[in-house]
Amino acid sequence: MKVFKQLFTVGFVLMSLVSFSQANDYKVRKCFGYQRDSCKVSQNIYYKVHDASRSALFLKGQTSKTVLTIYNGRDYRVSLCWAPVLGNRILFKIIDNETDNVLYDNANDEFSYDFEFTVAQSREIEIQVTIPGSSDLTQATNEDELIFVEKDKEMGCVGVLIEHMITPTKGF
């Protein structure tokens, strides 16, 4: 009984150490499948996960984008999830890839972590994700000014989950 108790304790400690080291080691492909494991799927059962869903390791202050083709007659839901080390909100925009028009900016929508929309015209869009930096001195006031900014070192996983379905018909 005593041996069993000790084995259980050692096993529990090792398991915890392994899980803790996984949470902080970014050498391995830690973010692989992060969107699948961490992003909340829609409550609407008709949504299916899109293959363009992805995740990546982000540094604070970094901006990155991914391109998606959206089709007329379909509904899409783009949702983001991220490691708490990156802060309590991140910015994301949906930009028309051809015209560069900003079609949605979550800064105008209370920094919502998801956006659901219907497509009336097929097009290619960019999903641009920005992680706010923690340093205040990120921009010089004029072109001649030279400023030194301590680069943010904190990094964490960001997942972009894309779901889609055929737009439900309403009425007769």
Place this chain on the structure above:
Amino acid sequence: MHHSIKYFCLVLIAALLFISKMSISQVNETRIYDIFQDTLLIINGKAIDSERILMKRLQVVEADTFEVNQKGIKVLGFTMTAFALGRSIELISQKPIFSKEMKDEILNKQTNFKFISIKNINLQTKDGRAVNPSLETIKIIFGN
């Protein structure tokens, strides 16, 4: 005695490591509000106790006057915002009900807003005192 202390310490360390791992897993947790203690909006007989709620469009447009779960508090007005791809609206109602314009936008098949947000909810007590709702913004996601 010595062994039991050692055992306790090991379990404590393991538990702390396990909890720390759990706490850094994800953000975006949604809080559920207390219907008895919090000041919540009631739409179509349903107290909105979460920042996000799934409702049918018809349920929303057929909603009667907005009420509040706490006695003596009434709704004076609110703002409705909605976002679609390349289009956003912000409409203000000075009454505790969705205006015709709001209802038209909710049912607009062309834009097909998939959700609306209700914010700037203006509440007042019987003696004219302004009260803040527990949920500053409510997101209503349309189920159909």
